[in-house]
Amino acid sequence: MGTGGLGVKMGALDGRVACVTGGTRGIGLAIATAFLNEGAKVVINGRDAAKAQRTLAELGRGDQVHFIAGDVKKKADCEAVVDGTVAHFGRIDIMVANAGGAADFAPIAQLPDEPMQDALLWNFWHSFWVMRRAFNYMIPQQWGRIINISSVEGKVGKPGMSTYVAAKHAVNGLTKSAAKEVGTLGITVNALCPGVIETDIVKEGGAGAAAAMGLTYDQLLAQFAADSAIKRINEVEDVANVAVLLASDIGAGITGSLISIDGGTAPY
Amino acid sequence: MANSTGKLDGKVACITGGTRSIGRAMAEAFLAEGARVVINGRDEAKGRQALKELNAGDRADFYGGDAAKQSTVEGLIDFTIARYGQLDVCCLNSGGVQATAPVFQMSDEEWNLEVDWNLNHVFWGMRKSLQHMIPRQSGRIIVTSSVEGKLGKPGLPGYVATKHAVNGLVKSAAHEVGTLGITVNAILPGIIETDIVRETGPASAVAMGVGSYEALIEMFCSESSIKRPNRVEEVAAVAVLLASDAARNMTGCLFPVDGGTLPY
Numbered sequence: 001m002g003t004g005g006l007g008v009k010m011g012a013l014d015g016r017v018a019c020v021t022g023g024t025r026g027i028g029l030a031i032a033t034a035f036l037n038e039g040a041k042v043v044i045n046g047r048d049a050a051k052a053q054r055t056l057a058e059l060g061r062g063d064q065v066h067f068i069a070g071d072v073k074k075k076a077d078c079e080a081v082v083d084g085t086v087a088h089f090g091r092i093d094i095m096v097a098n099a100g101g102a103a104d105f106a107p108i109a110q111l112p113d114e115p116m117q118d119a120l121l122w123n124f125w126h127s128f129w130v131m132r133r134a135f136n137y138m139i140p141q142q143w144g145r146i147i148n149i150s151s152v153e154g155k156v157g158k159p160g161m162s163t164y165v166a167a168k169h170a171v172n173g174l175t176k177s178a179a180k181e182v183g184t185l186g187i188t189v190n191a192l193c194p195g196v197i198e199t200d201i202v203k204e205g206g207a208g209a210a211a212a213m214g215l216t217y218d219q220l221l222a223q224f225a226a227d228s229a230i231k232r233i234n235e236v237e238d239v240a241n242v243a244v245l246l247a248s249d250i251g252a253g254i255t256g257s258l259i260s261i262d263g264g265t266a267p268y
Numbered sequence: 269m270a271n272s273t274g275k276l277d278g279k280v281a282c283i284t285g286g287t288r289s290i291g292r293a294m295a296e297a298f299l300a301e302g303a304r305v306v307i308n309g310r311d312e313a314k315g316r317q318a319l320k321e322l323n324a325g326d327r328a329d330f331y332g333g334d335a336a337k338q339s340t341v342e343g344l345i346d347f348t349i350a351r352y353g354q355l356d357v358c359c360l361n362s363g364g365v366q367a368t369a370p371v372f373q374m375s376d377e378e379w380n381l382e383v384d385w386n387l388n389h390v391f392w393g394m395r396k397s398l399q400h401m402i403p404r405q406s407g408r409i410i411v412t413s414s415v416e417g418k419l420g421k422p423g424l425p426g427y428v429a430t431k432h433a434v435n436g437l438v439k440s441a442a443h444e445v446g447t448l449g450i451t452v453n454a455i456l457p458g459i460i461e462t463d464i465v466r467e468t469g470p471a472s473a474v475a476m477g478v479g480s481y482e483a484l485i486e487m488f489c490s491e492s493s494i495k496r497p498n499r500v501e502e503v504a505a506v507a508v509l510l511a512s513d514a515a516r517n518m519t520g521c522l523f524p525v526d527g528g529t530l531p532y
Contacts, residue, residue, distance in 0.1 A: 179528040183493025188528075229446030234517050241514035245505060253458075253502035255493050256528030264442040264520030268418075268532055 011039025012248040017092050019043040019085040021072050021130060022099030024055040026199030027149055030236035031096055031243045036061050038244055040094065043085040047071050072099040073121040078129035086137055093141075094247045095134035097127040097171075098149040101201045102164035105212035111162065119163035124170040131178060135187070144187035145247045148175050149239065152195045152262045160212030168193075172258050179256030188255035190246050195234045195262030196224040229264025274302025275512040280355055282306040282348040284335040284389065285362030287318040289462030290412055293500035294359055294507045299324045301508055303357070306348040310334050335362035336385035341392040349400060357511045358397035360390045361412040364427075364464040368475045371425045382426035387433050394441055398450070405449040408511045411438055412503070413454040415526045423476030435522055442520030451519035453510050458498045458526030459488035493528025 018035045022028040023044030032042045042065045046052050052067040059065055068084040070077030085092045100123040104115040127148050138144025153161060154168035172191050179189040196202060198221065210220035225231050238261050245251050246259075260266045281298050285291040286307025295305045295318075304327045309315045315330035322328045331347045333340030341360075348355050363386040367378050390411055401407030416424060417431035435454055442452040459465070466481075473484040489495050503525050509515050510523070524530050 176528075176531070180493045183528050184495050229443040229519050230517060231447045232517075237514070238517040241509065241512075242518075245509050248505075250502060250505040253494065253498040253527050254506075254525050256530070257524045257526075258532070259523060260521045261518055263517050264439075264446050267439075268522065 014039035016040040017089040018094035020096040020098050021045045024052045027236045027239050028098040030240040034240035034244050041089045043068055045070050045081045072126035075129050079133045082130055082133040092137050094145040095130055096147045097130050101205055103205050105160050105209040107160050108162050116163050119167040123167035127171050138187050142186040146189040147243055147246055148191040150191040150193045152193050152266050154193050155266045176256050191258045192239055193258055193260050194239050195265050197234045227265050277302035279303040280352040281357035282344050283359040283361050284308045287314050290500045290503050291361040293504035297504035297508050304352050306331055308344045335389045338392045341389050342396045345396045355400050357408045359410045360393040368424055368472050370423050379426050382430055386430035390434050401450050407450040409452040410507055410510050411454040413456050415456050415458050415529050417456055418530050439520045453521045455506050456522055456524045457503050458492055458529045460498045491529050498525055
């Protein structure tokens with residue numbers, strides 16, 4: 001963005017209102033920060049109010065950012081964060097379904113139902129619930145951006161990670177169908193597919209995933225790096241930069257895309 | 269504008285087919301972000317006119333020649349480095365068809381033209397620019413591919429085959445230079461009513477069995493989710509992102525700008 005006639009910085013998202021689930025840390029925080037820097041008002045969601053207060057203090061953006069607590073594995077919380085965004089800032093233009101992850105990894109033969117159900121709630125149902133609710137506001141205003149934070153695991157499989165892989169593939173399918181439903185209504189729906197990033201969530205769940213694959217945590221990260229072309233893991237800012245483009249007016253011609261931000265890992 | 273910091277300050281780019289349409293939009297976007305740019309095209313007069321309209325003074329220049337010829341592609345890169353001292357962003361953007369036909373009626377001349385224009389041009393440009401970028405451990409290669417790099421359409425066999433090949437080349441090259449500070453990506457636009465499409469579209473429509481130019485555009489639009497053609501500025505915005513430091517960790521990516529056309 002250049003500068004305006006009065007020397008005022010023009011942001012790519014001036015006047016927009018965004019909601020980012022899982023926005024208190026990791027990729028979500030990077031996206032929220034990038035959106036704030038481009039002039040948007042942003043609601044960040046997370047489970048932990050104390051953590052959120054620290055995040056808000058660190059951001060130092062005053063009224064431009066607002067926290068709504070909620071667990072995205074619950075439908076009522078997902079709908080409340082969307083409704084709460086509209087209640088607080090008057091509208092919702094950009095919905096980033098960013099929260100997600102998986103826990104209690106195991107090969108399918110030993111996999112109980114619960115981790116699969118948990119992964120689907122956390123990644124897939126959450127994306128569906130916030131998208132459906134956001135559409136109810138975006139369709140009447142004929143403008144909207146849905147950005148689902150998927151994963152390279154939405155395109156490829158890894159042993160021992162079937163929960164996460166299945167859930168992210170489902171998110172990608174949802175993205176494609178939704179894009180076709182609202183394509184002529186000024187609303188785009190895209191998925192970003194990052195490679196592994198050492199976020200707090202990955203640090204917390206990574207050891208379990210590694211164990212299910214017969215690896216240590218460090219070996220797991222090394223394997224992801226080895227699968228890439230850049231031979232290193234990604235960074236949260238990589239994802240945020242693409243999210244800004246998709247969220248902006250010039251992103252209007254990009255929809256139904258599963259955009260790889262994985263240092264050259266996914267085969268397509 | 270004095271305090272404005274561009275995303276491409278200090279960068280030097282060259283663009284094949286840069287005098288109009290997608291390449292021209294890339295040139296404008298790169299200049300707006302602070303880069304210096306050399307545009308290429310076959311027509312000297314059109315090139316001079318484009319430079320005048322870009323109005324970027326010493327920050328833009330033109331190199332004439334046909335991007336389907338090795339001497340042009342390599343000459344453009346040599347010229348850019350001589351003119352501005354370096355090459356950071358190589359956009360291999362030129363391409364198209366002239367007199368496409370179904371396979372059973374395809375002439376050798378048209379086939380060879382499309383292979384030279386869409387595929388060999390990209391290989392020549394990539395090889396030459398990598399020879400400059402690898403020692404510098406820095407660079408961006410951006411290839412304008414197409415949705416036809418992932419899909420097939422009747423009557424466009426050369427275009428579809430060469431765009432698929434280009435996508436494969438991008439992926440291989442990305443893995444070759446992934447640790448060297450160089451990214452290699454392709455942008456896959458849906459239909460855009462560029463000058464090339466307007467000029468060759470009526471003949472292509474006949475070869476594809478859809479009758480008229482209008483029917484051709486309508487067919488592409490109907491396959492998208494947005495039910496309209498894409499715009500050159502939409503492609504240029506992605507090119508700026510891929511050219512910038514912000515995309516240092518994106519490579520081997522086939523980035524659709526197709527309004528929701530591609531299935532993957």
